[in-house]
Amino acid sequence: MQDKGRYGGLDRFRLFAAFLVVAIHTSPLLSYSGDADFFLTRVLGRIAVPFFFMVTGQFVLSECLLDKACPWGRIWQYVKKTALLYGISIALYMPLGIYAGHYKNSSVSGLLRMLVFDGTFYHLWYFPACITGVLLVYLMSRFMGKNAVTVMAAGLYIVGLFGDSYFGFIKNVPVIASFYNTGFKVFSYTRNGFFLAPVFLILGMRAEEKQSSMKGTICLLGLFLSFGAMTTEAFWLKNLGVMRHDSMYLALPFVMFFLYQILLSWRWMPFRMVRTASAWVYILHPAMIVAVRAAAKALGLEALLVDNSLVHYLAVVVSSVAAAFVISLLFCGKGKEHGGRGEKGDSGRAWIELDRQALRQNVDALRKMLPESCQLMPAVKADAYGHGAMLIAKELSGMGVRAFCVACAKEGAELRQQGIKGEILILGYTHPDQFPLLSRYQLTQTVVDFSYAELLNNYGKRKHRKIPVHVGIDTGMHRLGERGENIDRICEICFMKHLAVKGLYTHLCVSDTLERAGKEYTKFQKNIFYQVIGEMEKRGLEAPKIHLLASYGVLNYPELSGDYARVGIALYGVLSTREDMEDWKGLFHPVLSLKARVAAVKDLYAGEYAGYGMAFQAERNMKIAALAIGYADGLPRSLSGGVGAVLIDGKRAPVIGRICMDQTLVDVSGISGVKTGDVAVLIGKSGEEEISACDLAEWTGTISNEILSRMGGRLRRVIS
Numbered sequence: 276m277q278d279k280g281r282y283g284g285l286d287r288f289r290l291f292a293a294f295l296v297v298a299i300h301t302s303p304l305l306s307y308s309g310d311a312d313f314f315l316t317r318v319l320g321r322i323a324v325p326f327f328f329m330v331t332g333q334f335v336l337s338e339c340l341l342d343k344a345c346p347w348g349r350i351w352q353y354v355k356k357t358a359l360l361y362g363i364s365i366a367l368y369m370p371l372g373i374y375a376g377h378y379k380n381s382s383v384s385g386l387l388r389m390l391v392f393d394g395t396f397y398h399l400w401y402f403p404a405c406i407t408g409v410l411l412v413y414l415m416s417r418f419m420g421k422n423a424v425t426v427m428a429a430g431l432y433i434v435g436l437f438g439d440s441y442f443g444f445i446k447n448v449p450v451i452a453s454f455y456n457t458g459f460k461v462f463s464y465t466r467n468g469f470f471l472a473p474v475f476l477i478l479g480m481r482a483e484e485k486q487s488s489m490k491g492t493i494c495l496l497g498l499f500l501s502f503g504a505m506t507t508e509a510f511w512l513k514n515l516g517v518m519r520h521d522s523m524y525l526a527l528p529f530v531m532f533f534l535y536q537i538l539l540s541w542r543w544m545p546f547r548m549v550r551t552a553s554a555w556v557y558i559l560h561p562a563m564i565v566a567v568r569a570a571a572k573a574l575g576l577e578a579l580l581v582d583n584s585l586v587h588y589l590a591v592v593v594s595s596v597a598a599a600f601v602i603s604l605l606f607c608g609k610g611k612e613h614g615g616r617g618e619k620g621d622s623g624r625a626w627i628e629l630d631r632q633a634l635r636q637n638v639d640a641l642r643k644m645l646p647e648s649c650q651l652m653p654a655v656k657a658d659a660y661g662h663g664a665m666l667i668a669k670e671l672s673g674m675g676v677r678a679f680c681v682a683c684a685k686e687g688a689e690l691r692q693q694g695i696k697g698e699i700l701i702l703g704y705t706h707p708d709q710f711p712l713l714s715r716y717q718l719t720q721t722v723v724d725f726s727y728a729e730l731l732n733n734y735g736k737r738k739h740r741k742i743p744v745h746v747g748i749d750t751g752m753h754r755l756g757e758r759g760e761n762i763d764r765i766c767e768i769c770f771m772k773h774l775a776v777k778g779l780y781t782h783l784c785v786s787d788t789l790e791r792a793g794k795e796y797t798k799f800q801k802n803i804f805y806q807v808i809g810e811m812e813k814r815g816l817e818a819p820k821i822h823l824l825a826s827y828g829v830l831n832y833p834e835l836s837g838d839y840a841r842v843g844i845a846l847y848g849v850l851s852t853r854e855d856m857e858d859w860k861g862l863f864h865p866v867l868s869l870k871a872r873v874a875a876v877k878d879l880y881a882g883e884y885a886g887y888g889m890a891f892q893a894e895r896n897m898k899i900a901a902l903a904i905g906y907a908d909g910l911p912r913s914l915s916g917g918v919g920a921v922l923i924d925g926k927r928a929p930v931i932g933r934i935c936m937d938q939t940l941v942d943v944s945g946i947s948g949v950k951t952g953d954v955a956v957l958i959g960k961s962g963e964e965e966i967s968a969c970d971l972a973e974w975t976g977t978i979s980n981e982i983l984s985r986m987g988g989r990l991r992r993v994i995s
């Protein structure tokens with residue numbers, strides 16, 4: 276996770292986008308061909324700024340999608356940061372602006388227009404546009420759903436379009452023209468925070484909604500077609516002579532949509548320095564244009580450095596990049612002081628990171644072990660073993676999974692509410708009061724025994740419908756299911772008028788071992804199950820779909836596959852114990868990492884106590900850190916008192932004292948430079964070190980299934 280490229284593609288593209296902006300302001304191909312330059316700077320170049328807006332939308336606004344209470348704190352933080360950058364840039368360009376006579380005879384309204392809409396120097400309009408755009412989208416999303424906001428933003432974009440490259444079409448239409456001309460008294464262009472920014476902010480903010488379902492080839496084709504359309508559109512408008520400005524095209528949002536999907540799918544390492552550097556290339560390049568010109572004049576190289584447009588462009592790019600990297604080196608160094616060392620992460624106190632690639636590898640590994648005829652029916656019960664049922668089910672759907680199993684009706688209903696398709700089997704008991712949920716959400720219920728079948732059948736009779744069920748057969752676990760020897764009753768269930776028996780299954784209780792007794796018991800269970808099927812066939816009942824295997828069944832008895840495999844723990848890349856993990860090394864990859872922030876670091880002097888109950892006393896002077904995670908987040912309290920450890924900066928920090936509800940103390944004496952805001956890894960990798968869910972299970976005397984499934988609902992989950 277922390278080492279997998281989540282947004283590496285975006286990081287790199289930023290630099291390319293910054294180069295395009297420089298091109299727009301230097302026209303590199305002008306010495307060679309007017310049309311080529313138009314294509315480069317007015318068509319291709321126009322993807323740069325929308326791309327930056329999309330990145331902003333994704334990282335600043337995406338939480339507005341989750342609930343109506345969009346986090347104002349984050350928005351405000353962003354507005355402040357952008358305003359600061361804008362302020363620095365204004366100051367930086369003040370001398371140039373004065374020199375160029377930008378502020379001469381400016382009225383108050385003229386200054387305001389410059390500050391809020393046009394920017395105080397030609398490229399600086401971008402900063403106020405970001406701020407107004409973000410505030411506008413935030414405001415809209417407080418009152419409207421995401422689709423309504425999207426439609427509004429698209430409407431604003433169309434309005435902007437007619438003030439930009441489509442202006443010629445309306446400039447002689449009486450009322451409309453005067454509407455636009457009034458607008459142009461307030462702002463010089465419609466490519467600003469009101470008309471241009473919102474649609475791209477929203478495309479960015481919603482970019483990850485589509486991500487799992489969009490195929491790479493479709494995106495490539497989409498990009499190819501939409502970019503072709505945009506090129507045609509731009510040259511057509513140019514030849515018609517209708518353009519007032521050339522920032523906005525009808526096809527541009529489509530180009531951006533497909534481009535962004537492709538960039539998101541690139542799994543490269545994040546590259547933080549490039550992120551900062553590209554912003555500085557953007558800010559600094561006009562100054563570098565001036566510098567290159569001045570240098571050329573001083574050196575008598577104007578013919579080469581200024582008159583040749585391509586060499587001029589390259590000179591500006593090289594000097595801007597050099598200046599930007601110097602600045603971002605300083606800034607990245609400084610960034611470390613503010614915490615978040617080593618690991619990029621969530622801004623929360625503690626969170627779960629999910630690895631999409633690992634999930635995919637596990638799905639592939641399990642599919643390979645099974646014959647074609649056997650489908651995966653992943654167990655996403657208990658919030659997908661603590662991973663987040665919604666996220667996981669959506670990912671799995673994207674990987675072609677069409678059947679799921681859950682523990683109870685509520686879990687099934689929630690999946691349906693979020694749009695999960697395919698069969699959803701409830702493995703456990705549903706109270707008759709909740710039977711209406713079964714048909715409302717098209718859930719399949721397990722028949723837990725004969726009398727339960729009667730209840731379900733009566734309900735179906737009252738409602739005049741057939742209730743879809745899988746019949747559980749108890750072959751020796753003696754938990755749920757009708758006992759295998761009661762063949763008459765099982766057949767009677769299958770003949771019930773108001774049940775649609777779609778499946779027949781059993782659960783193996785020792786499939787996790789290959790020891791002799793276990794193997795024999797499994798064989799015994801299998802025989803009972805197949806006897807039932809044989810008897811049913813004798814009585815003229817067509818056998819429905821059958822299934823017996825959970826994760827360990829797939830590993831140890833793939834030959835018993837049947838029609839479905841109800842895989843749980845292995846799908847999440849973990850096995851129940853560490854020994855099993857070692858036996859099956861390399862096959863499965865843990866999907867979940869658990870991380871928390873260092874909330875405070877302090878000295879603890881020899882003889883002092885730490886935590887509740889004076890349970891820990893320092894034997895020597897030490898440094899300790901309080902982590903913002905506790906047992907209410909699912910961290911077992913039994914890791915207290917040195918039983919557990921966490922990783923900070925690739926090194927182990929043992930837990931000291933008693934784990935609290937929301938906090939945990941660790942010993943960081945052996946790790947230099949730990950500070951507030953650093954990230955501690957409780958499950959997952961840090962540097963060369965790794966702590967797995969199996970380790971936690973071993974330390975606390977349980978199995979990894981329990982550790983994972985108890986991960987608290989208070990934790991935010993991010994997938995990458």
Ligand SMILES: *Cc1c(COP(=O)(O)O)cnc(C)c1O
Pocket residue numbers: 654656702782824825826827841842843844845
């Ligand atoms: C939980 C459960 C599973 C999944 O088990 P894993 O061992 O996690 O793969 C399968 N079948 C039933 C009946 C279950 O309750």
